Amino acid sequence: MKRLSVVDAERCVGCQCCMFACSRRTNSHGLSESCIGVRSSGGVEHGFTVVTCRVCEDPPCVRACPMDALARTEKRGIHLTEEKCTGCGSCVDACVVGAVFWNSEINKPMICIQCGFCVDFCPHGVLYMKERKAAGHAK
Amino acid sequence: MQSSDPLCNILYVDLTRKRFRVEQRQDLFDRYLGGAGVAAQLLLQSCPEGCDPLGPDNPIVFAVGPLTGLFPLASKTVAMFKSPHTGNLGESHCGGRSAIAIRMAGYGAIVIEGRSEIPVYLAIHGREVHFRDASTLWGMSSSLTAGHIIREREPGSGLRTIMRIGLAGEKMVTYSCVAAETYRHFGRLGLGAVFGSKNLKAIVVSGKRSLPVADNRAYRSVYKGIHQAATSSEVMKKYHDLGTAQNVLPLNKLSGFPTRNLLETKFEAAQEISGEAYAEKYLGRRLACSHCPVACIHIAALREPHEAEPYFYKTSMISYDYEPIYAMGSMLGVGDPEGLLRLLDRAEVLGLDLMTTGPVLSWATEAQEKGLISKKDTGGLSLSWGDWKTYLEATQRIVEQPNDFFAALARGVDHASSIYGGEEFALALGGNEMPGYHTGPAAHVGCLMGARHSHLDNAGYSVDQKVLIKGELSPEALGDALLEEESWRQILSSIVICFFAREIYDVDTVLDCLKAAGFDLDAERLLQIGRDIHREKFRFKMREGFTFEGLRIPERILKTTAPATGLSEEYIRAALDHVRKALI
Known part of the structure; x- marks a missing residue:
């Protein structure tokens, strides 16, 4: 599957345009629905950590859900069935x-659906969509 | 604006009573958009006439705008307060994560009032406001350490701003700054001292929320156009590649680069401290403000050996820009790039505004050369051009104020020269130390007439370079050109667009963006709002005793030849008189 990847976090300038792009994708602007995170690695002088979903082979988030609201899909990453989610x-x-990530306005998790919308708005070549094997061990 | 937009929320924090409340003021944002426009109104309402800038009555206002969080480069927070440096309108703009954090916490503006009994820092996480005891952080030698500690204690990593002062603010140096995210500043006019006077060490703001737009499809398309322009334009590429330090060589070539307290306008070591030299030898990282794809912030990595131990090094990450290079470099005759970095670092650690510190030290150097001050005044220091080690010590003493002389320096050159003499080479305009442009009359008229006496108020230096170098302009025509630019900049600073993006955000683009954000305006109305805001600022200035006639023109700027000719007292006074008639 094609998966959102971080090519080189050293190129990241911390502009967070990807985070805003992610929210724009859902027509809920701002940051509440963003499924990607850019934060400093202990102060901006040390550069940035770009947090994206790795779509694990056996995702701990899916296993942890007591309501069976999360499922791993082949094309769209981790899928949330909202009606099942109690926001625990x-x-x-x-x-x-x-x-x-967490959307505290609706009390639901926000997880990347691997759409790649953010890639076009990363001006410094940090992100791209790449055919990759799933992360983690196989069951 | 849209009624569902949290922009209309104004958070009032009372440091004396440790209380807070939120007021909804859609009326203010509808009329003045946000940023500078709204902040000016909040200042007029909250700041009692004639109040002591360092007393509890002086409020601190922060405001962001409707485009913040929606469009790229709407990344500035406007701070307004009564300036302890000029005793009049204090206005300062800062990027970093400050604007996004305030907007995402659900506010359009924050007003801080009163004075805490003990040192505190404020933690504003969405609707929660906490007053945290900062006694242990008070008196720390480095503002960077205070920042580290707060960073580890507070939530919201990646979604927050940490605005803090250093020792300079605590000691109420009238040109101390407030730093956000270490490298961006509310630099000018002494916001740091106002923080210090309130026993306020820092403010952390964080949040993560959604924002409404009026028309999704139109919004996305306008967004895409601006993003494209910001990532492909030549101007923006320059800001990314070399940063503002790109200006060193062109201004030096033009002979408009103030050197040694403006005794000269060309610096023989400009090459060594140029943007090109720093990029090649020291550039360690580029950073961006939140929601700005350009990344103009340039950080040098300075590797220094420890004196006592072999093979033991310290690497400091130090931000540099054109103005600091001018102020602490050419203005002090410092051409050693590493010495200059150390000066910039020291000012950062102490929380001083570099643009003021440079001209203060250059005045002191000339005053000592001329015998107006003695070694007794300086506590044994011999200030001399290029001697950055002595300047390091003098910078420290401005903050510590061990005697009357350094206490005078801690209030700027207008004050120091009123005691020790040397007004003719005390380089302040409207009470604010001059920026790094001696391009011609427009640069100086611009600062004198500007509402905050900043070169960014109306960019007079640009008129010198584009018009006056090639031909003449009557003082009235110059006044009109600068007035027009300054009133347009009220719009940009009310929707808090970074001035670097002013060519992208033209009138039509601004109208499109505002429409997507729920403001239905036409060009005529928009320009009228700009003129109104400009006048409102002057309403505050006049209320606090400002007069155009009282503006001092330092003799030095008239005597040192500039690339654009026509620098004379009569010309400057005629332009100022014209501006006065138009504004008041």
Whole structure:
């Protein structure tokens, strides 16, 4: 599957245009629906950490969901069935890289659907869509 | 504006009573858009006439605009306060993450009032406001350390701003700054001292929310156009490649690069401290403000050996720009690029405005050369051009103020020269130390007439270079040109567009953006709002005792030849008189 990848985080200038692009994709502007995160690596002078979903082979977020609201799909990353989600936040705790974001306006997780919309708005070539094997061990 | 837009929320924080409240003022944003326009109204309302800038009555206003969070480069926060440096309108703009954080926390403006009994820092996370005890952070030698500690204690990584002061603000140096994200500043006019006077060490703001737009399809298409322009234009590429430091060589070539307290206008070591030289030898990282694809912030990596231990190094990351290079470099005759970086670093650590510190030290150097001040005044220091080690120590003493002389320097050149003499070479315009342009009369008229006495108020230096170098302009025509530019810049600073993007955000683009954000305006109305805001600022200035007639013109700027000719007191006064009649 094609998956959003970070080519070189050293090129990241911390503009966060990708985060805003991600929200724009859903027509909910601002940052509440953003599924990508750029934060400094302990102060901007040390550069940036770009957090994206790795679509694990056996995703801990999916396993952690007590309501079966999350599922791994072949083309669109991790899918949330909103009606099933109670907003417990177990998925957020389960992701060690912090790629399960939280929308506190609706109390639901926000996880990348691998659409690649953000890639066009990264001016410094940090992000791209790439055919990759899934992350992590196979079951 | 749209009624569902959280922009209309104004957060009032009372440091004395440790209380806060939110008021909805859609009326203000409908009429004045945001940023400078709204901040001026909030200042007029909250700041009592004639109040002491360092007393509890002086409010601090922060405002962002309707395009913040929606469009690229709407990345500035406007701060307004009564300036302890000039005793009049204080206005300063800062990028970093400040504007996005305030907008995403759900506010259009924040007003801070009163004075805390003990040192505090404010933590504003969305609707929550916490007053945190900052006693332990007070008196710390480095503002960077205070920033590190707050960063580790507070949530919101990646979504927050940390605005803080250094020792200079605590000691109320009238030109101390507030730094955000280490490298961006509310630099000019002494916001740091106002923080210090309130026992306010820092403000953290964070949030993550959604924003409404009026028309999704139109919004996306306007956005795409601006993003494209910002990432492909030549001007923006220059800001990205070399940053503002790109200006060093052209201004030096033009003989408009103030050197050694403006005794000269060409610096023999310009090449060594140019944007090109720093990029080649020291550039360690580029950074961007939130929601700006350009990334103009240039950070040098300075690797220094420890004196006592072999093979032990310290690497400092130090931001540089054109104005700091001018102020602490050419103005002090410092051509050693590493020495200059150390000066910039020291000012950063202490929380001083570099653009003021440079002309203060250059005045002191000339005053000592001329015998107006003695070694007794300087506590044994011999200030001399290029001697950055002595300047490092003098910078520290401006903050520590060990005697009357350094306490005088801590209030700027107007004040220091009123005691020690040397007004003719005390380079302040409207009480604010001069920027790095001696291009001709327009640069100086621009600063004198500007509402905040900043070269960015109306860019007079640009008129010198584009018009006056080639031909003549009557003082009235110059006044009109600068007035027009300044009133347009009120719009840009009210929708908080970075001035670097002013060529992208022309009238039509601004109208399109505002429409997507729910403001239905035409060009005529928009330009009228700009003129109104400009007048409102002058309403505050006049209320606080400003007069055009009282503006001092330092003799030095008239005597040192500039590339654009026509620099005379009569010409400048005639232009100022014309501006006065138009504004008041």
